[in-house]
Each structure stands twice: as structure tokens, then as C-alpha cells.
Amino acid sequence: MKERTVQLEVLRYNPDTDTEAHFQRYEVVCQEEWVVLDALNKVKADIDPTLNYRWSCHMAVCGSCGMMINGEPKLSCHAFLRDYEGVIRVEPLTHFPVERDLVTAPDDFMEKLKRVKPYVIGKMKPIEEGEHRQTPAQLMKFRQYSMCINCMLCYAACPEYGLTPHFVGPAALTLAHRYNLDSRDEGRKERMEVVATKEGVWECTFVGACSEVCPAHVDPASALQQLKIVGSIDWIVEHLLPGGKS
Amino acid sequence: MSRRPLIREVPPTSWFFRHPRYLRYMAREITCIFVGAYCVLLVVALQRLAAGPEAWAGFLQGLRSADSIVFHLLALAAALYHAGTWFNATQKAMPLQVGENFVPGNVISGAHYVVWVVLSLAILFFAGVF
């Protein structure tokens, strides 16, 4: 197993003592097959135990370790050292406030996830009647959009979220679409009250960066374009057709 | 220990230099300037056409300047880049489910390209280009 000396340039911020962030360079000996997260763990274990960052599964399913690596939003457990040359710049996810070092404050994202009512609404039936049945085709209709791991890379990539922080954002809107497409759900109209607002899907200009950085291949950009079409048809029905207003 | 989160400002007029994908996005958006300008030219053309054969001949003659040729090259590049990015995007907006699976996105976009080529050739044919 070959070793490689890696230089990391890591953003540091201590809310107790700092007014601004600064960069700190670490030099650490790594195995060549490691990911950036492994390098950070080695830094924390051997060099600087005060370095703060989130991580958990180390296999790109939990969504905890999102950060900017050389300016690109990535999961640090999914960023292989072999793909990088020279000094690797590690920063917290863009567009989120920094709590400490590489740890961001995800409060805004959490609130937006809840706002879109991400649960099956309606079609309640007593337990005795058995479970909701769903064909494989009905499942496939929304399955791709259910794969989101809430890693927030799409929010870091989305320039409209950066320019307009009240934008509900790619992941939350995609989650709304996932439930709209679920055959067990009847809550589309309720969700469209959040989705079809100015800060909902209409803030999106289809940059497509969200889908490019998504590690779970959710393709949020496609969900948002479909929501625009749904929203437009809704508007026509509500405002132009007789008896449209429900 | 209290929270004192640090806010990092986004540069509002230079954010798109941060990554090539944002530059590509801006290039796509900028095509609207040239396409829009070309549409203005079309409106002018309609005025000349309505004004009679001498006015129309004057319009066609006026097209033959160096500026016009440069403008047409830019407009053509813009229109082509718009068309390519638009057709590639259609597969995102209109998923087609057949049974359990989805029609591959390339097929949906590809169909648009085919229609575009056929339509363009038809228009060129009826315009007497060949």
C-alpha cells in the first residue's frame, strides 16, 4: 500500500475567539486509496484534535460529511485523494452559516424540509383494511426522488439559493415532488401552497448545478422543472377555467 | 458556549466565475440577448415587407454589410447553443414512463433533435435553398 503526503488547507473558525475565518495548513501522510475524510480523521487524531467536522457512515449514504473540496461541494467520504493534486482546499458548504470550522448551521434547510410536508397525506384507512398496495410501476414513478440523503450539496451548488436565501431550494422541493408522485398521497394541493410560491419553485432558473453535484443521483433539477409544469397547469385551471377555484 | 455563526457573503456579480458550470449557464442565458436582437431585426423586416417591394429590396441590401455578417454569426451561434441546451433539457421536464421503466432521456432529447433537423430541412426546401 503506497503512501502519499497530502497538504490540506482547511478553513478554521472558532465562534468563541474569532470574528473571521482563517485557513490552516496541515501536512499529513495518507494511504493513496484514502478519501479526504480519512485525511481529516488523521489530522484530528495525530495533529490537531481541535478540528471540527461532521461525518458518520463513511460510505456516502448518511449525508453528514458535505463540504467544499477545491471549491466543489462533495461528500468528504466520497472525495478520493487520487483525484486531487497539490494543496487540497477544504471549506464548509457554501451558502450556509459556519458554526465552527467545517461545521455548518443547517437550520434553514431543516425548516424548509418540514415546510413542504414530506409525508403521505390523506387516504387514511383503518388498520383492519390492510396496507396500501402499490405496484412496482407506481413505486418507480417517485423512487428516484426518494433517494435524497439530505446532504445539502445541492444547496451549496445552487447559485439562486446563494443569491436569494429564502428560496425553498432543490432538495426540499424535490421531496415535495416525491410525495406528489406517490400513489398513496392526496396532499398535492397542500404542498403546492408552498411549492408554487415566489420563493418556491419559481426562484429556480434551471442552472442544473444541483443535479450535477448530487451524490445520490436524485436529479433534483428534473423534479423542479416538472413542478414548474404542474404549477403552470394548476394556475391555468385555477384562473382560466370555469369552476377551477376549489 | 454560545452560537455565533459566521456568514460568508456571496459576491452578487462575480459568483459565476467560481466554476465552469456557472460560466456555461451564463453563456446559455446570454444567448437571449442575441436571439432577442435578431427578433427585433425580424420586426424591422416585417415593417419593410409591409412597406412595399422597394423597401424590402432596401432591407435585403442593408443585410449585406460586414456588421450584419458578424451579427448573423453571433445570432446563429446563440440560436444553436440555445437549441442544444433546450433540447437536452426537455428530457428532464417530460419523463415518459412505460410500464415500470422510463424511456431513456437521450431518446426524448434525440427525438427533438430529429424533429428539428427535419423541420429545418423542410423550411430550407420551401425557401428554395435546394
Place this chain on the structure above:
Amino acid sequence: MAKSHKPVVWFPFAAGGTVIAFFIPVIVVLTFMAALGHVPAGLSYEKLHAFASCGLGKLAIFGVVALSLWSSAHRLRCTCYDFGLRADTLAATVLYLAAIAGSVAAAAFLLRI
């Protein structure tokens, strides 16, 4: 917040973007040929005037011009915002009015043919 009326401007933008994609490149090629000195037969006064004289021709030309103008105006409005121009209402008003003015002019000229 209440649901937005964005579809009013977005739907014609989407229609116009489709029209631009399918029709504008070949039309640019036609006038480009004229610019290079080889006027296609279809751009002669007689042929084009005949095409624009019939109702369907007028509708087709108006549809292409009006939707393309609107789509370009909407995209430019969004681009102004992306370039840091925060006066979105002003940009929207100016650009949509310009598109409408161009479309009205196109209609007026077509009706004279």
C-alpha cells in the same frame, strides 16, 4: 406566502423557448444567406409577401416573433438578476413591455400585408 402568478410569464417563456429552438436557427440561416449575397427564393418580395398575405402565414410569423421576443425578455430579466441587478420589478417591466411593443408592432405590420 401566497401562490405566485409566475406561470403567467413562465408558460409563454417555455413556449417561446421551444419556438426559438425549433425555428430561429433556420431563419437565421436564411437571412444569413441573404447577408452573404445569395438571397433564397423564399425571401424574394413576391414569395414572402404571398406567404405573409394568407391568414396562416400571418399567424405563423406572429407566433414565432411574439413568443421568441417574450422568451428572450424573460430570460434577460432573470439574467439581470443573476448579474446582481436587484431591481427585478424594474427590469421585468421594461423588458416585458419591450417584448409586447415588438409583438404589437409585428402584428401591425403583418396586418398591413
